[in-house]
Every structure is written in structure tokens, then in C-alpha cells.
Amino acid sequence: MLEEAGSYFKDLVSATVFRADINKLGTLDSEWQDYFPNPRAYPYRAAVEVAALVSSIQLLISANASKD
Numbered sequence: 001m002l003e004e005a006g007s008y009f010k011d012l013v014s015a016t017v018f019r020a021d022i023n024k025l026g027t028l029d030s031e032w033q034d035y036f037p038n039p040r041a042y043p044y045r046a047a048v049e050v051a052a053l054v055s056s057i058q059l060l061i062s063a064n065a066s067k068d
Helices: 022-035
Strands: 012-019 044-049 059-065
Touching: 012 022, 022 044
Parallel strands: 012 044
Antiparallel strands: 012 059
């Protein structure tokens, strides 16, 4: 979706992560490093555990990007 809008992961400024099981957040952390190799360049991130997500999915990420 980012590329369709002319943005890239480097343009992310914030992300809210909704997890059905917050104990699995470590899995996301390792994946996050693939997209953001420099921890100092990580966008602001908040993580929230929720009771249920739509269609039984386990993870939902809402992100905001900004281009200079």
C-alpha cells in the first residue's frame, strides 16, 4: 500500500500494532528489523493487545507515513 501511494518504509513516522496475543510481539520485532535495519531509524510504535480482530486475524498494523 505504501508504494501504491508513492511512499516507502523509510517514510513511516508511526505505527500502531494491534495483536491478539501480545506475547507474540517478539516475532514482529524480528520482522521489523528486516524493514528497519537501524534501530535508531525505527518509526514511533505503540503496541496494544486486543481481545479479537476482524476475520480472526492475529495482527493488524495501522501506519502513518510522511514524505519531505
